[in-house]
Amino acid sequence: MADAIKVLLVDDHQVVRRGLRTFLEVQDDIEVVGEAADGAEGVALAGEIQPDVILMDVKMPGTDGVEALRRLRELDHRARVLVVTSFTEQRTVIPALRAGAAGYVYKDIDPDALAGAIRSVHAGHVLLQPEVAGALLSPEESGSGAGRAGSLTEREREVLGLIADGRANREIARALVLSEKTVKTHVSNILMKLDLADRTQAALWAVRHGLSG
DSSP states (O other), X not given: OTTSEXXXXXXXXXXXXXXXXXXXXXXXXXXXXXXXXXXXXXXXXXXXXXXXXXXXOSOOSSSOHHHHHHHHHHTTOOOEEEEEESOOOHHHHHHHHHTTOSEEEXXXXXXXXXXXXXXXXXXXXXXXXXXXXXXXXXXXXXXXXXXXXXXXXXXXXXXXXXXXXXXXXXXXXXXHTOOHHHHXXXXXXXXXXXXOSSHHHHHHHHHHTTOOO
């Protein structure tokens, strides 16, 4: 499976890791290359085996998932992290996404949907279950979504969609045949018009309002 997506499982419950491994091992394009019982072990193992995707729980004894995400980002690790957890509160979701998670799904996700989520984040997309995306926005933000989207130009909508797909400014410039400076201007305008603080919020907004690829 030379071209298979290499996956590392990080969860303190052995039965969860065993269940994930059992299912993922029957996927032709996914290979489980390691398991870790906490965040610190996961970060260390990621450095050794260089996985493509890490399935990470949030609440673990010792080093939790959010801290592990921060450490991976500090190390500039290339792996994309998909959080797989039972916790749905904003106070859990938001720190994980801000720490660098590429996606956030619940442990009751359909197995086939989980495989699809792994493929999606590996391809560079931001992946959130609809209820997760909805939980990240206040009722006011959710209700005003259509109006805010209407304030964007067609080009800004294209840029926003590519941000939600996990593209960097250089990649967006190449895809839309624009200069990187022009893309930066579009990103600034998007954040201003939507009253968002950063690219992560922009990606979440785009997913929530159906503007992502």
